[in-house]
Amino acid sequence: MTISKGDRLPAATFTKMTENGPEAVASDDYFAGRTVAIFSVPGAFTPTCSAKHLPGFIDKAEELKAKGVDEIACTAVNDAFVMGAWGKSAGADDKVTMLADGNGDFARAVGLTMDGSKFGLGERGQRFSMLVRDGVVAELNVEAPGDFKLSSAEHLLGQL
Incomplete structure (x- = not known):
């Protein structure tokens, strides 16, 4: 079942790359007591994700934070090493936290997977974006296959 606006996020574990290597991030702790803009991409270093999706959130980070977002996170079914390298190459630095969903546990838990086997x-x-307040989905924007409109930083900014 796909998660909906008003639902509490299910428990899942992400991994993020740190100076000391990969670090587990429990979703319950990560989203607790904060407002987080999280967006999902089909894959690091893929065309739309690298040219538009991640750069849009990097560019709009200050505006999102000025409207009450405590943290911006990007997730993908990639490992922490790939997500860390992608964030570094894109200049995400302190603007966007790169959260690896290496086994797709989070994507499955929220019911937002896709089959990319033919590629x-x-x-x-x-591809989606969410605004999460204290672990509850306040906004949910899921793209139709091949689209990039609703999950953009600009669209989420307009929802704040």
Whole structure:
């Protein structure tokens, strides 16, 4: 079942790359008591994700934070090493936290997976964005296959 606006996020574990290597991030702790803008991409270093999706959130980070967002996170069904390298190459630095969903546990838990097998990607997370307040989905924007409109930083900014 797909998560909806008003639902509490299910428990899942992400991994983020740190100076000391990969670090587990429990979703319950990560989202507790904060407002987080999280967006999902089908894959790090893929065309739309690298040219538009991640750069849009990097560019709009200050505006999102000025409107009450405590943290911006990007997730993908990739490992923490890939997500860390992608964030570094894109200049995400302190603007966007890169959260690996290496086994797709989060994407499956929220019911937002896609089958990218015909592109050699296997099961991935769909392209979406969420505004999460204290672990509850306040806004949910899920793209139709191949689209990039609703999950953009600009669209989420307009919802604040």
